[in-house]
Amino acid sequence: MVGYRRNKWTAEEEGALLAGICKHGAGKWLNILEDPEFRPQLLYRSNIDLKDKWRNMKIKEKSMTQTLDSASISISPCKDFAFSK
């Protein structure tokens, strides 16, 4: 379509997504979107966008795993986020 452009994810959006996953769980995309805690940062994203982004982030992480393993480093997806239950 004319004027169409891809919308790249910002660091802020990624942070809101990760925090949302930690709070609601992966797969609860609409819950994350509707949470007042994350909605402001994710206004221009759909639940499908969240799902697709999480998949891409997991792929990226997986491609880094071997490097991290060899350095004895492990990642905890939620350790950097504080949120209300």
Added chain:
Amino acid sequence: MVGYRRNKWTAEEEGALLAGICKHGAGKWLNILEDPEFRPQLLYRSNIDLKDKWRNMKIKEKSMTQTLDSASISISPCKDFAFSK
């Protein structure tokens, strides 16, 4: 949820569902499931699964209808199945 996987329908399962519908009628999902004639092929399906699959099959058929119409072809859902009343 953890460990969750999609369960794609096999040709055998679809055949059992169609034969079950021809024998018991669409909507009689539990009757179909409990029929010894079809239960073996549908062991890992719920009555809700049957309902959802039938809906999807109807959607597929509808999307083919125009093509078939233009070729003057009609489909009889039960013609390929023999069963005991």
Added chain:
DNA sequence: CTCTAGGGCTAGGGTTAA
């Protein structure tokens, strides 16, 4: 309470822009 009907949402394969 159980079962079905139909709307709603997700998972994963597929496609495309860059």
Added chain:
DNA sequence: TTTAACCCTAGCCCTAGA
């Protein structure tokens, strides 16, 4: 060629009403 972003839709969930 690679891949993040986006599309398609079968499969699964939620729940009102019978």
